[in-house]
Amino acid sequence: MVLEQRALILNRSWIAIGTTSVRMALCLMVRAAAHAVDPVQGTVHDFDSWSRMTALEAEPCVRTVRFRLRVPEILLLSRYDAIPRRRVSFSRRNVYRRDRYTCQYCGAHPAENALTVDHVIPRSRGGKTTWTNCVVSCARCNRRKSNRTPEESGVRLIRPPQEPTWSPCLTIPRDQRRSSWDPFIPAGLRLREI
Numbered sequence: 350m351v352l353e354q355r356a357l358i359l360n361r362s363w364i365a366i367g368t369t370s371v372r373m374a375l376c377l378m379v380r381a382a383a384h385a386v387d388p389v390q391g392t393v394h395d396f397d398s399w400s401r402m403t404a405l406e407a408e409p410c411v412r413t414v415r416f417r418l419r420v421p422e423i424l425l426l427s428r429y430d431a432i433p434r435r436r437v438s439f440s441r442r443n444v445y446r447r448d449r450y451t452c453q454y455c456g457a458h459p460a461e462n463a464l465t466v467d468h469v470i471p472r473s474r475g476g477k478t479t480w481t482n483c484v485v486s487c488a489r490c491n492r493r494k495s496n497r498t499p500e501e502s503g504v505r506l507i508r509p510p511q512e513p514t515w516s517p518c519l520t521i522p523r524d525q526r527r528s529s530w531d532p533f534i535p536a537g538l539r540l541r542e543i
């Protein structure tokens with residue numbers, strides 16, 4: 350699906366800051382929050398001038414009733430606030446990332462499949478499934494703690510859990526990278542999904 354493909358996002362200094370879906374890229378262009386960069390010519394286009402360019406036969410495009418719209422592969426943000434800072438979504442994987450795959454009670458680094466997410470205040474006692482009540486725990490500490498609070502079970506948290514302020518870093522799958530992005534991506538840069 351063309352709209353779910355990825356477009357590279359450059360900040361106003363032409364530095365890659367991440368990727369977004371083609372769908373979101375077109376929304377940003379319609380809102381004049383970003384311009385499309387022609388991957389061949391290097392020219393910059395607003396939505397109107399981009400939509401007037403004809404997609405070549407072989408080129409990926411978004412088909413509408415009236416025209417074939419070229420897929421924006423590279424976006425240049427036109428406003429500093431074009432992309433609002435997103436909160437990190439709560440998920441098991443993001444709890445693992447926040448806690449660096451480390452048991453928050455004993456500091457062990459077991460294999461990922463041996464990690465669990467522990468409710469500091471157990472759910473049976475009204476503990477919520479939130480950033481501030483969930484931590485990574487190894488299976489041993491989880492068993493030891495069981496349905497008790499840390500105080501009751503004699504375990505101590507390495508640090509109090511907090512909502513993370515970073516965005517999770519994601520490596521874009523190789524088949525979604527476009528060769529037109531290469532000039533903007535220094536070797537080893539990990540692309541954030543925005």
Ligand SMILES: [Zn+2]
Nearest residue numbers: 452455487490
């Ligand atoms: Zn442990």
